[in-house]
Every structure is written in C-alpha cells, then in structure tokens.
Amino acid sequence: MLQDILSRYSRNRTCLVMILQDVQTELGYLAEESLAEIARHLSMPVAHVHSVATFYNVFSLEPRGEHLVRVCLGTACHVRQASLILDTALRELGVSDGGTTKDRKVTVQSVGCVGACAIGPVVEVDEVHHGHMTVPKMSRLLRGFVANKEVAT
Ligand code: FES
Numbered sequence: 001m002l003q004d005i006l007s008r009y010s011r012n013r014t015c016l017v018m019i020l021q022d023v024q025t026e027l028g029y030l031a032e033e034s035l036a037e038i039a040r041h042l043s044m045p046v047a048h049v050h051s052v053a054t055f056y057n058v059f060s061l062e063p064r065g066e067h068l069v070r071v072c073l074g075t076a077c078h079v080r081q082a083s084l085i086l087d088t089a090l091r092e093l094g095v096s097d098g099g100t101t102k103d104r105k106v107t108v109q110s111v112g113c114v115g116a117c118a119i120g121p122v123v124e125v126d127e128v129h130h131g132h133m134t135v136p137k138m139s140r141l142l143r144g145f146v147a148n149k150e151v152a153t
Contacts, residue, residue: 005022082133085133
C-alpha cells in the first residue's frame with residue numbers, strides 16, 4: 001500500500017507533504033516505518049520527515065480512532081472555557097490529549113483555531129463543526145459515541 005502511494009510521486013522533495021497526506025488518509029496514520037520509507041524515497045533524512053509529520057496536527061504517528069474529536073483551544077474558544085470542554089472529553093473517555101480510547105472508537109485532540117471563532121467554543125467531530133459547545137453538550141456528544149448514535153448538539 002505504501003509503495004502504491006510512493007509510486008504516484010516523483011522523488012522530488014517538494015512532494016513530501018502530499019505523500020504524508022496520502023499515507024495519513026489511506027493508512028490512517030504515519031507509522032515510523034512509513035516515515036523511514038518516505039525518507040528513503042525522497043533521499044532525505046528521516047529526522048526531517050519526522051519533523052514535518054509532527055509539525056502539522058492533521059498528521060498522526062499513532063493509529064487514530066474511528067472518530068476524531070478535535071477541541072479548539074484557539075484564543076476565541078479559550079476565553080469561552082474551551083479547556084473545560086477538553087478536560088471533560090479527556091476525563092469521560094479516559095484518554096490524554098491526542099489519545100485514543102482502548103476500543104479504538106474515539107481519538108481526542110486539542111487543536112489551534114479551526115476557523116469558526118464566531119460560534120466558539122468549537123468542537124470538530126469528523127470534520128463537522130459543533131459550535132457554542134458547553135460541558136453538558138460535550139458529555140452528550142460523547143455518550144452518543146459510546147452508544148453508537150448520532151447526537152444533535
Ligand atoms: S479560536 Fe476556536 S474556532 Fe477560532
């Protein structure tokens with residue numbers, strides 16, 4: 001699978017981010033072995049590939065859960081108690097920031113501004129914004145995952 005992705009790109013170093021995006025999308029995460037193989041393909045140090053992979057928070061070096069919950073901690077959300085919402089999600093799911101539940105259902109990650117400040121605090125679930133988030137709404141949303149149901153926020 002990784003070789004299929006690499007075969008779509010030249011060995012030009014400018015392809016690095018596009019390759020990382022494809023690997024993230026198609027394999028679900030960027031394994032250390034994948035980073036090493038990408039570095040070989042582009043003839044660049046693996047440390048450089050690793051630093052790019054860890055710079056952008058769209059990339060993950062660990063397998064992510066079925067659902068990705070991103071809690072915005074940008075300034076506009078932060079001043080509206082976003083950290084309490086993040087704490088609620090982490091506590092209720094028993095994970096640390098960036099962690100995934102044991103059943104691999106949900107990954108929770110804090111992020112910078114997701115570009116929807118007017119409806120902050122914002123939580124993004126599988127790329128869908130949920131605005132005006134509160135602690136009770138966050139709890140309801142998470143219970144929906146546990147019960148495998150869509151929950152309107
Ligand atoms: S600061 Fe949260 S959406 Fe902009």
